[in-house]
Amino acid sequence: MSYFDAASAAPLHPVARQALQASLDEGWADPARLYREGRRARLLLDAAREAAADAVGCRPDELVFTSSGTRAVHSGIEGALAGRRRVGRHLIVSAVEHSAVLHSAEVHETAGGTTTHVPVDRAGAVSPSTYAGALRPDTALACLQSANHEVGTEQPVAAVAQACRAAGVPLLVDAAQSLGWGRVEGDWSLLTASAHKWGGPSGVGLLVVRKGVRFAPQGPLDERESGRAAGFENIPAVVAAAAALRAVRAQAAVEAARLRELTDRIRTRVPELVTDVEVVGDPARRLPGIVTFSCLYVDGESLLHELDRAGFSVSSGSSCTSSTLTPSHVLKAMGVLSEGNVRVSLPPGTPSEDVDRFLSVLPAAVSAVREKLGAPTAPRTASAPSGALVLDALGKLCPIPVIELAGVIGGVPVGGTVRVLADDEAARLDIPAWCEMRGQEYVGEEPADRGAVYVVRRVS
Amino acid sequence: MSYFDAASAAPLHPVARQALQASLDEGWADPARLYREGRRARLLLDAAREAAADAVGCRPDELVFTSSGTRAVHSGIEGALAGRRRVGRHLIVSAVEHSAVLHSAEVHETAGGTTTHVPVDRAGAVSPSTYAGALRPDTALACLQSANHEVGTEQPVAAVAQACRAAGVPLLVDAAQSLGWGRVEGDWSLLTASAHKWGGPSGVGLLVVRKGVRFAPQGPLDERESGRAAGFENIPAVVAAAAALRAVRAQAAVEAARLRELTDRIRTRVPELVTDVEVVGDPARRLPGIVTFSCLYVDGESLLHELDRAGFSVSSGSSCTSSTLTPSHVLKAMGVLSEGNVRVSLPPGTPSEDVDRFLSVLPAAVSAVREKLGAPTAPRTASAPSGALVLDALGKLCPIPVIELAGVIGGVPVGGTVRVLADDEAARLDIPAWCEMRGQEYVGEEPADRGAVYVVRRVS
Numbered sequence: 040m041s042y043f044d045a046a047s048a049a050p051l052h053p054v055a056r057q058a059l060q061a062s063l064d065e066g067w068a069d070p071a072r073l074y075r076e077g078r079r080a081r082l083l084l085d086a087a088r089e090a091a092a093d094a095v096g097c098r099p100d101e102l103v104f105t106s107s108g109t110r111a112v113h114s115g116i117e118g119a120l121a122g123r124r125r126v127g128r129h130l131i132v133s134a135v136e137h138s139a140v141l142h143s144a145e146v147h148e149t150a151g152g153t154t155t156h157v158p159v160d161r162a163g164a165v166s167p168s169t170y171a172g173a174l175r176p177d178t179a180l181a182c183l184q185s186a187n188h189e190v191g192t193e194q195p196v197a198a199v200a201q202a203c204r205a206a207g208v209p210l211l212v213d214a215a216q217s218l219g220w221g222r223v224e225g226d227w228s229l230l231t232a233s234a235h236k237w238g239g240p241s242g243v244g245l246l247v248v249r250k251g252v253r254f255a256p257q258g259p260l261d262e263r264e265s266g267r268a269a270g271f272e273n274i275p276a277v278v279a280a281a282a283a284l285r286a287v288r289a290q291a292a293v294e295a296a297r298l299r300e301l302t303d304r305i306r307t308r309v310p311e312l313v314t315d316v317e318v319v320g321d322p323a324r325r326l327p328g329i330v331t332f333s334c335l336y337v338d339g340e341s342l343l344h345e346l347d348r349a350g351f352s353v354s355s356g357s358s359c360t361s362s363t364l365t366p367s368h369v370l371k372a373m374g375v376l377s378e379g380n381v382r383v384s385l386p387p388g389t390p391s392e393d394v395d396r397f398l399s400v401l402p403a404a405v406s407a408v409r410e411k412l413g414a415p416t417a418p419r420t421a422s423a424p425s426g427a428l429v430l431d432a433l434g435k436l437c438p439i440p441v442i443e444l445a446g447v448i449g450g451v452p453v454g455g456t457v458r459v460l461a462d463d464e465a466a467r468l469d470i471p472a473w474c475e476m477r478g479q480e481y482v483g484e485e486p487a488d489r490g491a492v493y494v495v496r497r498v499s
Numbered sequence: 500m501s502y503f504d505a506a507s508a509a510p511l512h513p514v515a516r517q518a519l520q521a522s523l524d525e526g527w528a529d530p531a532r533l534y535r536e537g538r539r540a541r542l543l544l545d546a547a548r549e550a551a552a553d554a555v556g557c558r559p560d561e562l563v564f565t566s567s568g569t570r571a572v573h574s575g576i577e578g579a580l581a582g583r584r585r586v587g588r589h590l591i592v593s594a595v596e597h598s599a600v601l602h603s604a605e606v607h608e609t610a611g612g613t614t615t616h617v618p619v620d621r622a623g624a625v626s627p628s629t630y631a632g633a634l635r636p637d638t639a640l641a642c643l644q645s646a647n648h649e650v651g652t653e654q655p656v657a658a659v660a661q662a663c664r665a666a667g668v669p670l671l672v673d674a675a676q677s678l679g680w681g682r683v684e685g686d687w688s689l690l691t692a693s694a695h696k697w698g699g700p701s702g703v704g705l706l707v708v709r710k711g712v713r714f715a716p717q718g719p720l721d722e723r724e725s726g727r728a729a730g731f732e733n734i735p736a737v738v739a740a741a742a743a744l745r746a747v748r749a750q751a752a753v754e755a756a757r758l759r760e761l762t763d764r765i766r767t768r769v770p771e772l773v774t775d776v777e778v779v780g781d782p783a784r785r786l787p788g789i790v791t792f793s794c795l796y797v798d799g800e801s802l803l804h805e806l807d808r809a810g811f812s813v814s815s816g817s818s819c820t821s822s823t824l825t826p827s828h829v830l831k832a833m834g835v836l837s838e839g840n841v842r843v844s845l846p847p848g849t850p851s852e853d854v855d856r857f858l859s860v861l862p863a864a865v866s867a868v869r870e871k872l873g874a875p876t877a878p879r880t881a882s883a884p885s886g887a888l889v890l891d892a893l894g895k896l897c898p899i900p901v902i903e904l905a906g907v908i909g910g911v912p913v914g915g916t917v918r919v920l921a922d923d924e925a926a927r928l929d930i931p932a933w934c935e936m937r938g939q940e941y942v943g944e945e946p947a948d949r950g951a952v953y954v955v956r957r958v959s
Contacts, residue, residue, distance in 0.1 A: 040535060040536075042528075042534075042536055044528075044529070044532065044534070044536075047528070047529045047532060048527055048528055048529050048731065049527075050527050050528075051523055051527050056523060059523075060520070063511055063516060063519075063700075067508055067509075067510055067511050067695065067700075067701065068502075068504075068507070068508055068510075068812075069504070069507045069508050072504065072507060072812070072814060073800070073803055073804070073807065074504070074803065074806075074807045074811075074812035074813070075500060075807060075812060076500075076502055076504075076812055077812070106566030106567065106570065106702065106730055107566065107729070107730025107731050108730070108731070109721060109729050109730040109731065110566070110729060110730050113718060113719050113729060138720075138721075139719065139721070139729075142719035142720040142721065143719045145719065145720065146718065146719050233731070235527065235731060240527075240733065240735070240736075241527065241731050241732065241733040241734065241735070241736075242566060242702045242730075242731075242733030242736055244730075258573060258606065259573050259599065259602035259603045259605065259606050260598075260602040260605065261569060261598075261599070261602065269567070269569050269570060269573060269599075270566055270567025270568070270569040270570050270702075270704075271508065271567050271568070271569065271693070271695060271701050271702075272701065273700065273701040273702030273733075273736070274701065275700070275701070276700075276701075276702055276733070276736070340533070343533055343534065344533070346534075347533065347534045347535060351534075352528075352532070352534035352535060352536055352537070353534070354532060
């Protein structure tokens with residue numbers, strides 16, 4: 040079994056396991072107490088804070104441990120917004136942030152604030168000048184991930200931080216995906232991270248607030264962690280998280296080069312091995328271990344099942360996966376195909392042979408799904424050789440509308456159109472993406488009583 | 500070293516340690532994923548939920564795991580209040596709830612809600628009829644702990660739950676101190692608890708919301724744990740928490756009887772061994788392992804240090820402990836002495852000999868502190884034999900004002916008064932308590948430019 044979903048959660052690092060077990064005996068007591076067990080717990084907590092601060096590149100008193108990366112994001116955003124309430128209630132996020140950031144923005148809007156979503160290019164990155172253009176006199180906070188969790192693309196954090204600093208706006212960096220690989224460069228103001236992404240245990244996040252940044256913790260008062268993270272500290276987990284961070288950092292340069300070679304191999308080989316595939320994300324400015332691609336005429340959930348049966352654990356941003364009904368907002372913001380989406384995120388230590396084995400089983404897995412769905416192997420002749428064919432795909436979920444479109448396009452004359460009537464949200468993304476991949480013209484979308492009509496003109 | 504502060508945090512139970520180690524291999528992946536590692540994690544999480552629900556006496560789908568007991572309380576109160584916003588914005592709490600409840604009430608008030616604090620008797624318990632009298636047509640939520648965390652007194656939860664049910668008001672029970680000992684009886688609606696109180700790891704709380712209770716989770720959307728506890732689940736810790744709960748419950752009846760005998764011993768012997776001591780809390784309706792007493796003319800922090808040196812870890816509700824500046828709100832609400840306060844909370848398994856050793860070192864520890872502070876051993880003759888002596892104790896911290904009062908009271912004639920000018924918050928509690936213990940009359944409090952004047956009449 041090969042686990043290729045490190046971007047969701049990495050297996051516990053051996054160093055984290057040792058640290059966890061060692062600190063179970065010393066780290067269970069209340070670090071606020073003055074007796075011996077409390078003092079021991081406090082020493083462990085202080086040492087973990089120093090180690091984590093050193094890895095982040097901040098002062099220990101700027102860093103608190105939260106109960107998860109999600110909590111760090113929620114608390115960081117609401118605290119920073121509240122701290123600058125007098126300046127204004129405008130928030131900036133990129134369109135491809137983690138849902139923890141986007142859901143925080145929704146709460147902010149419900150409470151009367153406004154949010155600007157900065158768009159990304161087709162590789163998933165914001166442009167520093169576009170981001171800077173979103174800054175306003177009433178901007179209370181700007182948020183930007185260090186690197187994207189679905190496609191691995193690195194964001195221009197240092198340049199955006201510089202623009203924010205010039206405007207006097209604090210920048211919160213969600214460094215969940217990158218902190219194990221290195222410090223976040225640039226003059227950022229707040230930073231969040233999640234230990235189980237770098238091989239630490241679950242239940243530990245980091246929230247860093249630079250000295251001088253206005254910050255007003257929200258929610259009920261709680262004295263622990265400088266009033267920024269309510270609840271009794273989980274010291275053994277915190278110690279394990281800090282130890283794992285130090286351990287992965289020690290190997291980061293070597294391991295990054297090795298994993299980059301493996302993901303480069305996937306980026307190159309997948310389009311050679313599988314037809315109608317789009318590899319997404321920036322080919323160069325990206326995290327070492329993540330590579331993402333989408334397969335036409337495939338539904339993500341079926342492909343995940345095929346790969347699971349073949350011994351590979353990967354994830355998908357397709358709308359067809361069980362936990363979501365809409366396609367990944369990241370793929371949507373990038374304007375790339377979402378159907379048959381697969382994210383491969385290699386944990387440190389992944390053997391080269393596992394990647395080769397993945398490449399060897401992928402073509403059959405994709406073919407199996409396509410065959411089951413009746414995907415086109417060659418353009419079919421449609422029964423209605425008219426110049427304006429209507430395809431009713433109402434009630435059909437991705438990738439069926441695209442499969443049916445591919446099946447009929449050959450039946451209209453060059454210059455003629457197919458009008459696809461569909462109500463699956465993924466169609467809005469996947470039909471234009473299909474047109475781009477197949478060299479057909481996407482004319483546009485028209486309203487319909489149910490769903491929408493997507494108009495495609497046959498060009499070739 | 501004897502650790503007598505189980506009410507703060509219990510050492511990790513051996514069963515919890517085993518369960519934690521065993522689930523580190525299987526429980527690190529994302530339980531929302533469909534691949535093998537995710538399915539294994541989901542199985543562990545589901546099994547832990549069933550075990551915890553069985554211990555609570557609820558359905559598994561009524562119970563979610565939070566990142567701490569504090570978070571369970573915060574989320575439970577805000578979700579229940581929001582769910583019944585249309586009914587009204589009145590909240591009821593007892594005056595002796597944990598600070599997590601009281602701080603949630605403060606947030607509610609800041610947001611425009613109102614709170615009734617139900618008083619307690621001298622033993623620390625609410626009266627069911629007084630509690631019922633606080634219910635109003637606009638009451639959205641009522642909160643009552645199952646047992647008090649500082650003095651161990653059990654609350655009449657079943658009777659209060661019945662009154663709440665009759666009024667159609669949900670009752671949230673903070674069961675942090677009692678859940679290890681047994682289910683909470685009565686028809687409550689919501690329940691919270693904290694695993695590290697029963698020997699589970701830190702970082703795990705429980706929030707139970709009975710079916711049919713209106714509940715609207717607040718904060719940013721997050722799909723985990725039915726939308727009621729944001730952040731990636733810490734499954735190994737959750738598994739360990741559930742295993743420990745099951746293990747302590749299996750021994751609860753036997754261990755409760757044994758610890759009750761030990762705390763009875765302390766309740767009986769301490770007043771025999773130490774002069775000027777008040778044992779507080781209900782002598783019968785109480786948790787098995789907790790006993791609390793206060794010592795006149797002693798400051799809590801010094802006594803904790805003496806006991807720590809003698810090998811005992813206890814905590815204190817005195818204002819003199821380093822982490823607080825005001826005396827315990829629990830002791831204040833009970834109207835009992837706060838100075839020289841010691842809470843002994845025995846972990847399951849505490850050997851009988853450790854308690855005997857504690858009783859053997861306590862008198863010397865108290866004497867050492869009293870001697871250092873110049874506490875009276877016998878009434879002294881004051882220099883001012885007038886009928887209305889004024890004692891200026893401004894700027895002096897507890898227990899100095901009381902020590903000085905005791906030093907001068909013998910110098911005023913019977914029927915005469917001492918007017919104590921003091922600005923330490925603890926004086927408001929400790930001077931009346933001293934009067935009651937020494938058979939003197941507490942006349943009342945008068946305003947002053949700085950602090951207040953506490954008037955005491957010599958009766959005997």
